[in-house]
Amino acid sequence: MILLMKRRCPEHGVDRVVRHLKEMGADHRVLENSGHTVIEVLGDAESLDRTWLEREPVVDRLIDEAEPILAADRQPGDCTREILLGDSATIGGTGIGVVAGPCSVETLSRLLEVAAAVKEAGAVGLRGGAFKPRTSPYSFQGLGERGLEMLAMAGEETGLAIVTEVMCSGDVELVASYADVLQVGSRNMHCTNLLAAVGRQSKPVLLKRGWSATLEEFIMAAEYVMKEGNPNVILCERGIRTHEEYVRNTLALAVVPEVKRRSRLPIIVDPSHGTGHRHLVAPMSRAAIACGADGLLIEVHIAPERAWCDAGQSLSPEQFRGLMAGLDPIAEACGRQLHPARVTEAV
């Protein structure tokens, strides 16, 4: 059980509660949490006198099992938080933001070519891995800092916001010095050290759902980031691991409207990893927008059949243009616009 103390609760109030817990023989722990004092009662709390605690004026709330406070704060009528990517584009407003690019950064020329293509088709961000989490230690692990440099160049040239993965807390500063948005991958959603580290810097965080994480764990991972002071978390559904065999993952889209009900955080969808097959990317992108997603993360490669990884799920620039064209009417049917960046340009 957690006792959330009232804001600006005086120290002697905390002391009184602590004394009471000691008298009851309850192990406990006091911690400060962004202005709130929180007292955690350790072990079985069943023997405690809840009435006493509930009536105690300095106690704001008893929380039976730890639950998210910052990441699940949506009240009916609230808007989704609008998060700035780089200089101009946003995710979370009425516009729908699409981030596209190759699985991994391969060469500068290929990257510039694909960046120009996705920009022209309406993307607001460029994705691309410089640090790649791979199942095998013998597979290509990314170009590292050289890859980050290339991404920054592509960002400068096109104005696209740069979204790239950071895999361990030691690299956060490095990646943040090049990228506009730090991605935490599906494999690392449970790495609390990494979550805290990206929470201690100021760039927005793109947090992918672990492929077998529950919704509670997903939201709690965002809470780890936000608790450190960074409120700008973009959630991303990328498919879960199930018994299905014809897809790489099962894209579990109901998470989109459910997140909208619980949280003010924006949520986008990655239909590339979420299906693993090129021909499923466009229809699932339409479905994602139709159920309320704030954006998409899509793999695009200049020559998909030559991609160093994830070849089967990458779109060619032409296929990506087709996808974007098909999204326009769906976005409009949902009362939204597809690519606010283009609108700005049109002015």
Added chain:
Amino acid sequence: MILLMKRRCPEHGVDRVVRHLKEMGADHRVLENSGHTVIEVLGDAESLDRTWLEREPVVDRLIDEAEPILAADRQPGDCTREILLGDSATIGGTGIGVVAGPCSVETLSRLLEVAAAVKEAGAVGLRGGAFKPRTSPYSFQGLGERGLEMLAMAGEETGLAIVTEVMCSGDVELVASYADVLQVGSRNMHCTNLLAAVGRQSKPVLLKRGWSATLEEFIMAAEYVMKEGNPNVILCERGIRTHEEYVRNTLALAVVPEVKRRSRLPIIVDPSHGTGHRHLVAPMSRAAIACGADGLLIEVHIAPERAWCDAGQSLSPEQFRGLMAGLDPIAEACGRQLHPARVTEAV
């Protein structure tokens, strides 16, 4: 391995192949299958001389593992099969057909009331269980034939096509005498006897995907029906069982575009069972249409909080009207119309 013989293959041709298999020491079995002769080679077929078999003029095709023939026949450019429900409505054309109604038939007055309401909101069919598969033998199992009678009355009064579940082969004739479409439920998707039985009658079959069936098994279940002579199978995705806890099932929508690629059968989506929560039904309905579904199956109850089963996922008539209104622009964005029945009436 299966040897699909050519149509109108003469008997002496079959005999020649059989003789050859005997000489090779291969266990086998000859069967007739809607005009085709099929020879199944039992056990390990690796020692066989494939070249001999492939060159044999009466052999049309060698099929290494049993695969669907009738249910997975789509060629690029093919249209989805348009299936007539009752007298006028169809599923599978450019129109999108919505079937709605209560989980189970409870009383005639409630049924007539809800039927009128869903008809007015644009549904083309009325769903309602007279035979209910329930986890507990002590739970309400449906009204049986009395429920079928009520459904038929509601169909007559409203012109809606009646869709209702049949749970065992012994009931097929009875249910078919009242209903316009026979539903095979998720729990029974693997019951090959039931599949064959609904395949031997002429009314369309609504086949729900087993909650842990692979796509291959789903399509193969349709093949069981079609093999008996009934080509009118409407597939229905209704969610799969995964580790997710906040939903009753995980709605796995990628199956919609994948079925469209492999099969000419129409596919609809049941977002009521597919999520288990009222507030997720409308957004997931939009997502289903956006990725290509040919229709929806939705639980609507006059007074959801009083429903005898599935109360948490049933919409009120008013909520259903809202859902239908929200679908119109999505359907249009996909180049389709929502409720062709209304169009006809408007003439």
Added chain:
Amino acid sequence: MILLMKRRCPEHGVDRVVRHLKEMGADHRVLENSGHTVIEVLGDAESLDRTWLEREPVVDRLIDEAEPILAADRQPGDCTREILLGDSATIGGTGIGVVAGPCSVETLSRLLEVAAAVKEAGAVGLRGGAFKPRTSPYSFQGLGERGLEMLAMAGEETGLAIVTEVMCSGDVELVASYADVLQVGSRNMHCTNLLAAVGRQSKPVLLKRGWSATLEEFIMAAEYVMKEGNPNVILCERGIRTHEEYVRNTLALAVVPEVKRRSRLPIIVDPSHGTGHRHLVAPMSRAAIACGADGLLIEVHIAPERAWCDAGQSLSPEQFRGLMAGLDPIAEACGRQLHPARVTEAV
């Protein structure tokens, strides 16, 4: 909510409760259930006066969600029910019973040969499918009644109890006229009609867990059988469908001790389907016995590489002999004997 009335509750007592429910405006339904009268309250029962109902002398118990009554009746100290298979062998006592044989009945000579072999190695029952549930309608579906005849012959010749699957309620009488134990397969665990049908005849039922059934659903399926009057249900864990790829199914052995805690029904394990690989059958058989299983169901084929189905998981007679020899010390370590039948013979 279900009201379980006291045994021998007088009719006027039932009437009194019904009248009360009517006054409260609660939809309900009265049913007889093996001597008990049960009143089901339909829909939301929250507005009801529970105190009145609990105090009512003819009401035995209020059951909030339907739960098993007959199949989950174990009290601490209770023994597992010992069920007679055929004339002499039992499952559920201190002895451990192994049922072995081919996936499907193929020819009489092969069947007699394998029957003799498994008998000699210590099996108490012979398994073999005459009706086979197959994913494809073009795969071998079993020999039907001819297969049943062969099984009966093999049973007569060896004294082994015959265990074979029945796939639809219409075949129950036929299969029961040949077999000693009726098996309900994993695909059909949810077919309530079939469960009720095998519950209305007197031979023991071997009930396999559905590959994605929860434990509650599994026990409830046994309840469907027992409610009709047949208490002799042998449960069988055969693996569940998960994301694991190197096995055909994930053998979920914890179900064995959990069933022992909740139910007096015996439970056996099928490591052949539960793993799908020959080399895993023996170690998982040992594990099953070590955690308390009352027996095993194992696929054995005279020449596994020629088996008409499930070739990869079938043992040869010699491998089966090895498995049985390895089980003896494990059974003893658990205070049990492996094959009581042999002990009896030795007298």
Added chain:
Amino acid sequence: MILLMKRRCPEHGVDRVVRHLKEMGADHRVLENSGHTVIEVLGDAESLDRTWLEREPVVDRLIDEAEPILAADRQPGDCTREILLGDSATIGGTGIGVVAGPCSVETLSRLLEVAAAVKEAGAVGLRGGAFKPRTSPYSFQGLGERGLEMLAMAGEETGLAIVTEVMCSGDVELVASYADVLQVGSRNMHCTNLLAAVGRQSKPVLLKRGWSATLEEFIMAAEYVMKEGNPNVILCERGIRTHEEYVRNTLALAVVPEVKRRSRLPIIVDPSHGTGHRHLVAPMSRAAIACGADGLLIEVHIAPERAWCDAGQSLSPEQFRGLMAGLDPIAEACGRQLHPARVTEAV
């Protein structure tokens, strides 16, 4: 595709292959891997002339998809690697090693008490978390270095090997300075940085399977560790996430014999997390040993109902003694001894 070059392949041989790849237009990358040179061909390798590569004398082997080399090297007849924990105990020989202790280190007195108790019951190692991965940032995250100090004291006093989790690469040196075995938890199995970091130090690594990792990913995670030079990896099955609801995880024991077939690494089982329920720990421990596990990892707490986490799955010292007593005969039935440490003492 990966080209594994022969050991001591001369540089001009590598150059020749690289030149050939360039001529074929194949993107590639050369890397050194513990003495081997490895050339990775990036992207689609289908157009390559495999025959040329296979005949090339400096190429040892073509590996189509990246596969484990060091962690999956078992040949028939090979023994499991015996790994020394601390000074005397081993895991992987004929003896079976049990590591027990509390979920998290709470106070020194409780830790010393439980350490003495598990030692006396036959454990060879003491587990206890100083860094705890928790779903919520508001839950107790462990005592950190203070907890490590307490563990070291308990180890000194009892002679038990200390097993404790390390959660990020930055803490590896610290944890290794106190512990005898470094545990990588289920949540972190995919964190390749952490895997590499524990691979660069010399203490044995206890690697828990990710709760939704495939077997291939599990073995590949061990490969990440071994590739850095640390061959002493102890694998640990701790249950996977499935649709099952009555257990915290589904203990998937078939992984034990399968690992034995593929790898020389020892594998132990954690039935505490693998079931989540105290009453299932003992039966599943027996099952684990019966199918070949080299040891167990078990949660024991002086007063389970007061445990700061995982209360429901912790055993009391008395329950743990009972469990150990019940394992003896099973171990013997498998031709092994339960606690070699005791044997040594008995001399």
